[in-house]
Amino acid sequence: MNWVAKELGSAATVGAGTAAVLIWPIVDGRWWDLTLPIVVGGAFGLAVGLFAVAGGHYAARTAAFWPPRTRNRWRHRFALCSAAAAMLSVGGLFAWTKVGSGNSSLDPEYLLVLGILTAVSYAFAYVLAPSTTTDVDR
Numbered sequence: 001m002n003w004v005a006k007e008l009g010s011a012a013t014v015g016a017g018t019a020a021v022l023i024w025p026i027v028d029g030r031w032w033d034l035t036l037p038i039v040v041g042g043a044f045g046l047a048v049g050l051f052a053v054a055g056g057h058y059a060a061r062t063a064a065f066w067p068p069r070t071r072n073r074w075r076h077r078f079a080l081c082s083a084a085a086a087m088l089s090v091g092g093l094f095a096w097t098k099v100g101s102g103n104s105s106l107d108p109e110y111l112l113v114l115g116i117l118t119a120v121s122y123a124f125a126y127v128l129a130p131s132t133t134t135d136v137d138r
Contacts, residue, residue, distance in 0.1 A: 003129065004056075010049070010124050010128065011049025011052065012046040013045070014124075016039075017041070018041055019037040019038055051086050052085055052124075056082045059077050062077065075129040083118050083122035086118065087118040
């Protein structure tokens with residue numbers, strides 16, 4: 001399994017799991033009521049994963065003219081680009097929903113969710129990073 005499949009699979013799984021955990025107190029023991037939130041959470045996680053994959057491909061392009069010195073630095077660059085792409089996409093979605101709602105005040109919950117999403121995306125991308133820049137295209 002290549003890194004793209006691992007990244008998308010882990011993003012969809014985390015999205016579905018997060019939706020299930022957030023909705024669990026509301027369903028009051030009726031587990032079949034979790035179906036729709038799990039599907040929506042998985043789809044949202046998959047969308048965030050697609051942006052993270054695009055960030056990983058951007059990291060590989062930067063390595064063409066600025067090669068990393070070590071494997072560890074490559075993994076950090078890969079994770080940084082992936083997490084930044086995920087953060088910018090979700091942050092743009094949050095900004096769009098806040099402006100569209102008519103209440104453009106900044107809520108700390110949005111920043112907290114965005115920070116957690118960025119940290120989790122960075123951690124997953126660091127662990128799942130391809131070993132070399134040439135493995136990105138495979």
